[in-house]
Amino acid sequence: MTSMGKKVTFRREILPTDEGSRIGVVYLPKGNLAEMHYIINGEDQGAFTRKLPYKDAPLFAVVDVYGATKQVRIIQLYGGVASLKKMCRTTILRHIAMHGIKSLPLPRTLKEYLLYET
Structure with a gap:
């Protein structure tokens, strides 16, 4: 397919449960509190919780991938x-x-x- 003489390619949209899909959780500090966001395949899905006291204790997150996923690999992206x-x-x-x-x-x-x- 071309658009004004340039070749246009389309990326296949992958679902959160597809092989190779990436689901992440990140917290964004805002003063003494933080917002926690889901990141699905590189796109921020927005804050799912706000006013999170992140300085008082370690944060832990659990992501339920609908029971349709056969294998999950956990990767620490920001270890250093x-x-x-x-x-x-x-x-x-x-x-x-x-x-x-x-x-x-x-x-x-x-x-x-x-x-x-x-």
Whole structure:
């Protein structure tokens, strides 16, 4: 398919229970409290709890994937200090949906980095 002479490709939308899908939980500090958000396949689903006292005790999260998942692998993404490059990628993806990355006025290689799946 072409659009104004450029080849257009579409990414397959994957469901949270599909193989290779990524479900994450992140908390965002706001003063002495925090908001906790779900991240599903790179897209922030919004805060599911607010006013969370994150400084008083360790935080633990449980994600129920509907009983349709056969295997789950837990990956610690932020175990240490992330590189500036990774932090910038995370911040951009927090504010822009994956399907909007290709329309950004950025070099092709940077768009590919933003869209990579590991």
